[in-house]
Amino acid sequence: MPREGDDRADMTDSTTASTPQPADDEAAATGAHVTGGARRSPGGRGGAGAHRRGDGPSGPSERGDRSASGFLARPLRLTHPLVAPLAVWAVTRTVLLLCCFKVFTLPGPDFTNDVEAIYQGWFDVLRAGTFPYDDVTWQYPPAAALAVLSPALLPFLGYPSAFYLLACAADAVVLAVLVRSSSRPGRRRAGVWGWVAGVALLGPTSYARYDLMVTAVAVAALFVAARHPRTAGALTAFGALLKVWPGLLLLGTPRGRASRATWTSALVTGTVVLGVFAVSMPGSLAFLDFQQDRGTEVESLGALVFHVARQFGWEGQVLLNYGSMEFIGPHVNLVSDAALLLTGAAFAWLLLWRLRAVRWTPSTPADAALTAVLLFTTTSRVISPQYMIWLVGLASVCLTLRASRQVLPSVLVLAATGVTLLEFPLGFGHVVASDWQGVALLVVRNGLLVAASLLACVRLWRTTRPGTAGDAAREGDAGAGGVTAVRRARTSATAQ
Numbered sequence: 001m002p003r004e005g006d007d008r009a010d011m012t013d014s015t016t017a018s019t020p021q022p023a024d025d026e027a028a029a030t031g032a033h034v035t036g037g038a039r040r041s042p043g044g045r046g047g048a049g050a051h052r053r054g055d056g057p058s059g060p061s062e063r064g065d066r067s068a069s070g071f072l073a074r075p076l077r078l079t080h081p082l083v084a085p086l087a088v089w090a091v092t093r094t095v096l097l098l099c100c101f102k103v104f105t106l107p108g109p110d111f112t113n114d115v116e117a118i119y120q121g122w123f124d125v126l127r128a129g130t131f132p133y134d135d136v137t138w139q140y141p142p143a144a145a146l147a148v149l150s151p152a153l154l155p156f157l158g159y160p161s162a163f164y165l166l167a168c169a170a171d172a173v174v175l176a177v178l179v180r181s182s183s184r185p186g187r188r189r190a191g192v193w194g195w196v197a198g199v200a201l202l203g204p205t206s207y208a209r210y211d212l213m214v215t216a217v218a219v220a221a222l223f224v225a226a227r228h229p230r231t232a233g234a235l236t237a238f239g240a241l242l243k244v245w246p247g248l249l250l251l252g253t254p255r256g257r258a259s260r261a262t263w264t265s266a267l268v269t270g271t272v273v274l275g276v277f278a279v280s281m282p283g284s285l286a287f288l289d290f291q292q293d294r295g296t297e298v299e300s301l302g303a304l305v306f307h308v309a310r311q312f313g314w315e316g317q318v319l320l321n322y323g324s325m326e327f328i329g330p331h332v333n334l335v336s337d338a339a340l341l342l343t344g345a346a347f348a349w350l351l352l353w354r355l356r357a358v359r360w361t362p363s364t365p366a367d368a369a370l371t372a373v374l375l376f377t378t379t380s381r382v383i384s385p386q387y388m389i390w391l392v393g394l395a396s397v398c399l400t401l402r403a404s405r406q407v408l409p410s411v412l413v414l415a416a417t418g419v420t421l422l423e424f425p426l427g428f429g430h431v432v433a434s435d436w437q438g439v440a441l442l443v444v445r446n447g448l449l450v451a452a453s454l455l456a457c458v459r460l461w462r463t464t465r466p467g468t469a470g471d472a473a474r475e476g477d478a479g480a481g482g483v484t485a486v487r488r489a490r491t492s493a494t495a496q
Helices: 005-011 025-031 048-053 059-068 083-100 113-127 144-153 159-182 190-208 211-224 229-243 245-252 257-280 287-292 303-312 332-356 364-378 387-400 407-426 428-433 436-464 466-495
Strands: 317-321 324-328
Touching: 083 159, 083 190, 113 144, 113 159, 144 159, 144 211, 144 229, 159 190, 159 211, 159 387, 190 211, 190 387, 190 407, 211 229, 211 245, 211 364, 211 387, 229 245, 229 257, 245 257, 245 364, 303 332, 303 436, 324 332, 332 364, 332 436, 364 387, 364 407, 364 436, 387 407, 407 428, 407 436, 428 436
Parallel strands: none
Antiparallel strands: 317 324
């Protein structure tokens, strides 16, 4: 543990070349906010040595004074690097809320229907102590009930208003996690900007689904995994019981004791939570039957086959089916089965990567998570607009880690997210009609997802295989170097 004087030593770091490096991540992050050098004390060369040794009479009190007048007590200066992303977040999220409250109206279908009709209807059923197992639109794991019931936390508001505000709160939680994590060694603030931009690019649909809450759990799991594998396992399992896909985070856990701890914690947590729902609420597993009966949704990769076929007289049509707009007609089952085969092939590749990987960098768990979710999203029979929130969250984590090799795939994800807003809700009528504008939007959006998926696979493989040691070393130097520097600093501080 660093002693009291370590904090004051951080303040003199910018002016005294011989001052030791901070002894921990938090001290380094605090020191990064100090500009203009340290103030000198009347009795010596800044008094840093006395406080560093803890033998000055005023050491503890001055440390408390500095804490009281620190980051929370002093407003961010206009030149602080966090001012711009926080300001953009505040402005864009205000616009999103105004759209949800229908102060501003967007062209296209009503994106609030899920909350104001479907979720609110489920709320009444779930509150009675049972799942809506006779409703084919209920296609979610049992813990999703907690997200649907969450507006009860704000009983003084109507259901839709409470839900939108809670979605905004989940958005703020992800932002806070990224801001805190970006100040540590081996990190950068690009992830903060990625999150701010990504949610804004998707538009108000972000707040009209519960996927933001799921993404907050997944992002937290990735950032705590290095130091608290059991906590990460519990969060991963809980996220998977909210919406399945966070379970893919387990694929990137490093081999050894940490991996065993994470998987064991996930297994125990998942079993306990499932057991509680199975005993207390009937119909907890009904979603499995409804999910397997889904067809090819109009925004999916496979749907492009039918969008093009309609130009040549294909006799199928687009209908509301299992809660989404799907193609109904000849050969739809073949395309749906092909999508399932592609998903199976993607899972097989991920298992092969896991078995063959021999090198883990600090960013490998996040890189693997983004790759896995990209593959499963792109090959899915359904690509709903809110799925992009998952990818934006994981891409933001990768952008935060300097060792990550998934920067370009993350940028492609952000571009695909922007096109998704043009496709839904703005251009959804064109998509359903399969006209040239709708087809073009889908080709661009799904093409970006395919490119991001393939590129992510290649980069993940190269950074973890022995034949690419040079590449992995070059890409991982920043992150690994940061971790090494912190460990050395801690060792030095302990020795003193």
